[in-house]
Amino acid sequence: MKKIAVIGLGYVGLPLAALCAKKGFSVVGLESRREVVDVLASGDSHIKDAAVERLLAEANSSGNFYPTAVIEEIAGCEIFLICVSTPVDGDREPNLQPLIGALESISPYVKRGDLIVIESTVFPGTCEQIVLPILEQGTGMKAGTDFQLAHCPERVNLGDLFWTTENIPRVVGAITESGARQAAEFYASILGGQLFDVREIRKNLRPKFALVPDGYSVKQIPLGSVTMMRSIRDAEAVKAMENTVRDVNIAFVNELAKISDVLDLDVVDIIDGMATKPFGKGPFFPGVGVGGHCIAVDPEWLKTASKKAGYMPEIIQLSRMTNNGMPGYTVSLLQDALNDRGYPVKGTRVALLGVAYKRNVDDLRESPFYGVRELLEKKGAVLAVYDSWVESENTVSSLVSALSGAKAILIVTDHDDVVSELHEQDLRKHGIEVVIDGRNCLDAERVINQGVLYRGIGRRS
Ligand SMILES: NC(=O)c1ccc[n+]([C@@H]2O[C@H](COP(=O)([O-])OP(=O)(O)OC[C@H]3O[C@@H](n4cnc5c(N)ncnc54)[C@H](O)[C@@H]3O)[C@@H](O)[C@H]2O)c1
Known part of the structure; x- marks a missing residue:
């Protein structure tokens, strides 16, 4: 099984890391707040949410989840999932510092063939204009050929017992088509859902009512599905x-x-x-x-x-x-x-x-x-x-x-x-x-x- 680094163990990163561990990946959870790492290392959750706590318990019993504040521990990871916060500053302008800091810190550990996924919410253009140059400079490699860069925005609805990290449908995009497929296949493997191309959604899957011989049916995007964007x-x-x-x-x-x-x-x-x-x-x-x-x-x-x-x-x-x-x-x-x-x-x-x-x-x-x-x-x-x-x-x-x-x-x-x-x-x-x-x-x-x-x-x- 591949070794995964999840960067940032907050509301998004913790359940994601736990899910990957539950699914059998070896997961290093890198978190800069030491007090959070201490809580997690003791087996507890620093996030009060029934769905997160349940997933974490499963991850802990799998023995696959390792929370740490030590950057060197991510050495050898092949998939990097970036889940740091992307807040706004006092003037309500995007603050990219946590994201930039995370990219700079992982760059020395990225190898040929690795996959980097930004899960944090960013504005359109961020991955190509900001993330990609930082990674290329930090790794000395070319994105899209030496390593893949993808974006899979998290949609989890905290406090919701139904729509969780385990089943919420995802969309994925990457800077190359092969990168998008690689990322989508990874997410389909942890979510257990079907893989779609966005071109199929409008024709076949957009939620809608349809008349069928014995009444009507409602088409829904299936749980845990992953849709590849263009x-x-x-x-x-x-x-x-x-x-x-x-x-x-x-x-x-x-x-x-x-x-x-x-x-x-x-x-x-x-x-x-x-x-x-x-x-x-x-x-x-x-x-x-x-x-x-x-x-x-x-x-x-x-x-x-x-x-x-x-x-x-x-x-x-x-x-x-x-x-x-x-x-x-x-x-x-x-x-x-x-x-x-x-x-x-x-x-x-x-x-x-x-x-x-x-x-x-x-x-x-x-x-x-x-x-x-x-x-x-x-x-x-x-x-x-x-x-x-x-x-x-x-x-x-x-x-x-x-x-x-x-x-x-x-x-x-x-x-x-x-x-x-x-x-x-x-x-x-x-x-x-x-x-x-x-x-x-x-x-x-x-x-x-x-x-x-x-x-x-x-x-x-
Ligand atoms: N909270 C939600 O419900 C939610 C839902 C969907 C999407 N998102 C998006 O997901 C992203 C993360 O949100 P969140 O709510 O999990 O944030 P969060 O603040 O709860 O978690 C981010 C974590 O990253 C850690 N961190 C920051 N820089 C780091 C670094 N360089 N190395 C290691 N750890 C680092 C922080 O200490 C923090 O614990 C944001 O972009 C947000 O917009 C959040």
């Missing part, structure tokens, strides 16, 4: 654009929520109604804001690449502004609701529930929590912050302490455990008079029936 740029663009499509659609439903507010509609009912139409995409849902390392970041990369190439995509810019404005919108709902009940924001205790950017994960990156907290602190609210998945920002240690003495609740993250513990009938007992449901996760009627002022994002109240 180029490495196309593979880069698939990822950047699919996340941008999502961001723009979320921005749009956030607009629908605001429209629903002024037209006295309940946007959740409307979206549920729209979701019954069996074709078209979605549903997407409005909320307190878009976070995470993908949807809040990838559109910025795409926008920058497009702007540099001469076209400013206004709709991406507008969507980012809309989604970045949602924490402010949510805080204004709280301010108005408290005002209705005769309380100023200043000096009023507010239970701020949730720090993570989405439910049932411990990932804080780009979380709307930060915008909400900053605005409420500026206005002088007294905050009781509680997240059941991640403790770093908590000011209280339980949901009950967060509610105690609070006049209002503002939900940033709808973690299942917190939502199920928030019993509507107990709200008044805790003295809660206002609930701002930033995730539209509560039963509005039941909250209102308790005499509590309920405001969701675009919900009739």
Whole structure:
């Protein structure tokens, strides 16, 4: 079995390394954070996610997974999977430093015939214009002939128990056709799915309903399949654009929520109604804001690449502004609701529930929590912050302490455990008079029936 190096053991690299080990490859996981390596070496996961923990346990029992912070350990590897972060900097511009650093550090270990795959999300053109020259200079070899360079963007949906590293369909592109095939065959071997050429998808596989003699069938892209794109740029663009499509659609439903507010509609009912139409995409849902390392970041990369190439995509810019404005919108709902009940924001205790950017994960990156907290602190609210998945920002240690003495609740993250513990009938007992449901996760009627002022994002109240 081939020896694989996975560079960066974060949310993406750890489950990928574990999957490769489970499938029988000998895997060296290179991670620059020593504390992470220590946790992994002891057999534990530093990532709180049921799917990741399960895969890691399987990798550990296979005996094929070796986490390390020592670069020399990657010597002899034949496949290099780069999974370092690709964030944006303070000006929302792409920060390529982690990627460049990883490429420079692996270059001395790349040999003739090896395969290097970038899994990190990058803007179209990055692999050819930035990655390739660094690798050619560092290795002294020619990409495409001496070694292969491919891109296989990760699509894993953290916190999702169904769509995991083990089954999410992938796309692959490379700088040569033989490189694309080599990479695609490798991914098909770990995912166990079918291999497709992108030219087949439109004709045969794009999800669609079809009439068959005894009714209808739905064609689906099979689980764990790998689709070869025509180029490495196309593979880069698939990822950047699919996340941008999502961001723009979320921005749009956030607009629908605001429209629903002024037209006295309940946007959740409307979206549920729209979701019954069996074709078209979605549903997407409005909320307190878009976070995470993908949807809040990838559109910025795409926008920058497009702007540099001469076209400013206004709709991406507008969507980012809309989604970045949602924490402010949510805080204004709280301010108005408290005002209705005769309380100023200043000096009023507010239970701020949730720090993570989405439910049932411990990932804080780009979380709307930060915008909400900053605005409420500026206005002088007294905050009781509680997240059941991640403790770093908590000011209280339980949901009950967060509610105690609070006049209002503002939900940033709808973690299942917190939502199920928030019993509507107990709200008044805790003295809660206002609930701002930033995730539209509560039963509005039941909250209102308790005499509590309920405001969701675009919900009739
Ligand atoms: N998080 C997700 O759900 C998700 C989903 C799909 C795609 N992605 C993309 O995957 C990439 C990785 O994201 P992530 O969430 O796993 O990031 P992460 O920050 O969780 O993990 C990256 C890891 O790489 C390590 N690292 C950085 N430079 C290194 C080096 N030179 N050598 C060894 N280790 C190094 C970091 O210490 C960190 O642990 C990003 O491009 C992201 O956009 C993420």
